[in-house]
Amino acid sequence: MTSESSDDWRRPGPTPEQQRLDLYAGLAATVIALFSLTLARSTGTFLLGPPPSWLEQILWTVAVPLPLIWRRRSPVATALVVSAAFIGAQVRAVPEWQLSQWALFAAIVTLGAWGPDHRLSRRLRIGIIAAMFGWLAIAYAISLDEITPDSFENAIGPVPPVLAAIVTGLLVNVLFFGFAYFFGETAWIAARRQHDLAEQAERLRRSQAEAREHAVVGERVRIARELHDVVAHHVSVMGVQAAACRRVFDKDPAKARTALTSIEESARTAVDELRRMLGVLRARDNGPEGTGQPAGIDQIAAVVDRAREAGLHATLGVYGDPTPLPESVSQAAYRVVQEAVTNVLKHASGATLLDVRVRYLAQEMEVEVTDNGRATRPANDDGLGLVGMRERVATHDGELEVGPRTGGGWRVRVRFPLPLAAGSTT
Incomplete structure (x- = not known):
């Protein structure tokens, strides 16, 4: 059995049913993202800065979750498009980011779980996560220039407020992307184990079928051997005795009678052995083993x-x-x-x-x-x-x-x- 840590195994593509589920999920995520955008615009809290035009906001909001329609069919392309759209929406200060980040999470998990080349998917996930932290560093650097002296006027903790904000953001993102990577890897390993179990079950089924076939062949050989030994011997003896009887039938009736008696006994013995052998063949494993004792x-x-x-x-x-x-x-x-x-x-x-x-x-x-x-x-x-x-x-x-x-x-x-x-x- 191949080790589960091997990257050579390629996971089979999604079934038609799974593709339909991805279609429904991607469309539902897109609708919810548009609803989230409406709520964010309604509150007027634009945390990322002044937003672009309403039409551009809709385009960026749709561009992030909609590719999830193809997430299991084309996990590599989906992860790259979602990641690029997510960063683009952040750069353009699109106010909808709550559901978009979970679309990014799903794309990274799917890439780990369904990537056809696991080595490539691992590198791409690491690259996407590195790009996200790079963008986070740039965003922090830009935000530092916009911090005013009264931005943290209510801060009372022992940690400097700017450092606390940076550490909090890093911690949240480390957990976010760490879990995305972990869940994708776990899903791939689970699929690999299921594949190995299915292969083992198939090998066991074939082995059992071969064993049954060999047992049938062996039983046929045994039956043929027993029939040959039982029938050939007694029939040969009866043939010799019948020939002797024919030669002396008119000249010596007593010898002919003796030969006929021997033929009768040989026939009876042959029938008894055949009956014993057939009794053994018909017997169940826990039943009687036929009549008589084996020769x-x-x-x-x-x-x-x-x-x-x-x-x-x-x-x-x-x-x-x-x-x-x-x-x-x-x-x-x-x-x-x-x-x-x-x-x-x-x-x-x-x-x-x-x-x-x-x-x-x-x-x-x-x-x-x-x-x-x-x-x-x-x-x-x-x-x-x-x-x-x-x-x-x-x-x-x-x-x-x-x-x-x-x-x-x-x-x-x-x-x-x-x-x-x-x-x-x-």
């Missing part, structure tokens, strides 16, 4: 059993002391094994052996799936299965190795780091 590493044996039912000689080995795993790690390990077994059933031509090993090491847990088949096509790094495995492993800072192994066959190996508390138990 974990303790269900890898069921995957191996289904591979065995599909005709593979499948084995499962667990090495080391089993360690309690975080649920997400356990599920990721299960899905990696499930995807690897699915790939064996779909793509490993001539595979007869499947070996699944789970190793609990000192600081990590390793899962390895190997087979003795021949890949029917090159490994597709952009395939949904491999992409899903990489995403799952990367989420837990693990390592994934996928590729052919020496002597034939294929290997999928993944390592998940164990939490310190879990790793210390081995």
Whole structure:
């Protein structure tokens, strides 16, 4: 965020509504100034000296407040014109000065608050104030020659009357112009802060929109990964079992019946997992999380059993002391094994052996799936299965190795780091 004291920011121009308000205010100030002129002429107290003609008085009186019509639209020009007209009216001894000085006050404040170039507006305000004090010094110098011995005949204070008059005038003008400068600066800073807050709110809105978009994309990826893992595995197993059933249907009805039973169980398992996953997706944040427990590493044996039912000689080995795993790690390990077994059933031509090993090491847990088949096509790094495995492993800072192994066959190996508390138990 840019500092509020920076002068580089340019305040946006006034709205049409603000311009209309300036028009009404400028016209009202002009009318009141003319009324004030009438009252001053009626009292006959011409403090600045003998006034000019009536028409000239009206012109000078109008020239000071009328430019306020454009005060926010053209603050620089307005301040310069009002200042020049004010000094001109003073020089010509126009009796109306009460409202004119407040028009000057408004012009200086507006220049500070609405000047498009804050550095320039600061210099102009200082210049205008310096010019006003210069004119005040000239007026005092002229007035000294007009002071008569009886001008202060009623003075009783300890301060010399001339000095008291000068100090009073200086004090009043210092407060007048000081407040004009201060209010203009304060208004500009307030507008700058409002602008910064609006920018922050807009950045926050965009950030929230991007976060929501990323969350939606992430959820879509997660759903796609889950659907792939659940559907692809069970459908692949059912495809292999259906092919086996077709081959032995006429020759060995008992084996065909066994294969059909396995297909039925695989279909039921797939439906149960889909129902569980959809239950999780529909669940509210404070509601139930769906039916059933998410699949974990303790269900890898069921995957191996289904591979065995599909005709593979499948084995499962667990090495080391089993360690309690975080649920997400356990599920990721299960899905990696499930995807690897699915790939064996779909793509490993001539595979007869499947070996699944789970190793609990000192600081990590390793899962390895190997087979003795021949890949029917090159490994597709952009395939949904491999992409899903990489995403799952990367989420837990693990390592994934996928590729052919020496002597034939294929290997999928993944390592998940164990939490310190879990790793210390081995």
